[in-house]
Amino acid sequence: MKRSLAILSLLTLAACGADGEPVRPTASSSVTMSSSGVSVGTAVGLRRGPFSLALGMGS
Structure with a gap:
């Protein structure tokens, strides 16, 4: 399982x-x-054309 996850991540x-x-x-x-x-709170995001992806975290 760890090996599969590592390969997928790479x-x-x-x-x-x-x-x-x-x-x-x-x-x-x-x-x-x-x-x-x-x-x-913090957030990191990517935007490319009409697509946007963000990941946020806060307390």
Whole structure:
């Protein structure tokens, strides 16, 4: 299983930008303060033409 996952990861990484110029990622972060505490959020995304992919994480 680990070997299959490693091979799949390498193939995915090799396919990024293989058919053209590399895609520059975007990143954003936010800090929100409220009476219940402080929360932090971050997001990383890619945009190519009409397609957009983002991954975010926050507390």
